Amino acid sequence: MVEFFIAWRHVVERKFQSIFSILGVGIAVTVFVVSLTISNGLNKNMINTLLTMSPHILVKSRKDAFFENYNSVIDSTKGIKEVTAVIPQINSQSILKYKGFAKGVLAKGMTAENVKKDLKLRILNGNNNISELNSVLIGEELSKEMNAKVGQEISLVSAENKEVKLIVRGIFKTGFLDYDSNLVVVPLKTMQIMSERGEVATEVGIITANPQKVDKVFEEVRANLPSKDFGAITWKKLNENLLHAVQFEKYVLIAILSLLLLVASFAVSVILNMIVREKIKDIGILKSIGYTNSNIRKIFTIEGLIIGVLGIVFSMIFSPLVLILLKELFKIYMASGRYYYLDELPLYISSGEISTIYIVTFFIVFISTIYPASRAAKMKPVEALKYE
Structure with a gap:
């Protein structure tokens, strides 16, 4: 293709300007990809941490805080395909006492099987076996605050003022x-x-295969509830404000990062305008030997797209390297213990998101070539040949 060959020659001849434009596009796309990957990773980590102890669907009685027929709720979920676990539990505000220390805590009662199989707790010390009635698992920060260790005895006082002695079986960390x-x-x-x-429960927690697509399962669960005395709610509804804030933050981030792409495309447009001015005589010669406006327009459009594609390729190579470097730097920073809830820098970006970024970048660069390419195409051969 002759137009491509001429466009490539223009790019090669103007090395400094071409490299500047390619780096501009490449760095803008790299910043976009890296920022969105880290933002997605942090948001996903936050939601996963939140769901460590929170069920995807929560079923409660409308009549009483405690209800006896929780097994009927469990039975009603057996035919639902996406349900992976059903967890009856009792949540109660209680007081924890140990060697003169007392603190209000939330006591969560669960079966040993549910804790072991369905609760994704990271155990730092001991184990997650609470098969014995005098067992208790406590969080890492609580254990530090109380100075309690695995194997030691602590007291739990319920809201009904009943006190029981428990042995610490494990210390967990959710983040x-x-x-x-x-x-x-x-x-x-x-x-x-x-x-x-x-034999009562205050609520029944339901875990699904995909918490992000919980709404469809929720409708089935609600339709299958044994009576109207039960109500259900999803984790998304419980954390609605938080999820809206996260979504809004993502939209703002994308809007700000999009400005970088616009600046990069503006640089491509400026470089192409400079090349058009320098190649006026060449344009006149091409038109005098039969090149049409369409041919001239193609040359400068292809030139801009070459710069854009090379910038995208640069980003494809450089973005993973930057993310790897940031992950290693974060590990070093984490060694100082400055962050509590992160063990490593979480990274996540979907194939759809990264494809969209590259497609939009290509489209924006294409838009930036329209004016200089049209300007070159509109030149009259005689005026172009007279240009000094």
Whole structure:
């Protein structure tokens, strides 16, 4: 293709300007990809941490805080394909006491099987086995605050003023400070005994295969509830304000980063305008030997697209290197213990997002070539040949 050959020659001849334009596009796209990857990773990590102790769907009784027929709720979910676990539990505000220390905590009663199989707790010391009625799991920050270790005995006082002695079986870390400093996990049976209400639960938590697509499962769960005495709510509804804030933050970030692409495309347009001015005589010669306006327009459009594509290729190579470097630097920074909830820099970007970035970049660069390419195409051969 002759137009491509001429466009390539223009790019090669103007090395400094071409490199400047390619770097401008490449750096802008790299910043976009890196920033969005880190932002996505942090948001995903935050949501995963939040869901460590929070079920995807929560079922409660509309009549009483405690309800006996929670097994009927469990049975109603058995035919739902996306449901992976059903967890009856008792949540109760309690007081934890140890060697003169006392603190208000949230006691979460769960079965040993649910804790072991369905609760994604990272155990730092001990284990997550609470099969014995006098077992308790406490968060890392709470253990530091109390100076309590695995194997030691602590006291739990319920809202009904019932006190029970428990042995610390394990110390966990969720990465969510509120959980790790204010939550204890005890056997469901122990909480039932302390409540003196028999085999009851305050809520039934439902875990689904995909928490992001919980709405469809929620409709099935709600339709299958054994009676109208039960109500259900999703984790998205419970954390609606937080999720809206995260989404808004992402939109603002994308809007700001898009300005970088516009600046880079403006630089491409300026460089092409400079080349058009320098190649006026060449344009006149091409037109005098039969090149049409369409041919001239193609040459400068292709020239701009070459710069854009090379910038995108630069970003494809450089973005992973920058992310690897940032991840290693973050590990070094983490060694100082300055961040609590992150063990490493979380990174995530979907193939759809990265494809969209490259397609939009290509489109913006193409738009930036329209004016200089049209300006070159409109030149009259006689005026171009007379240009000094």
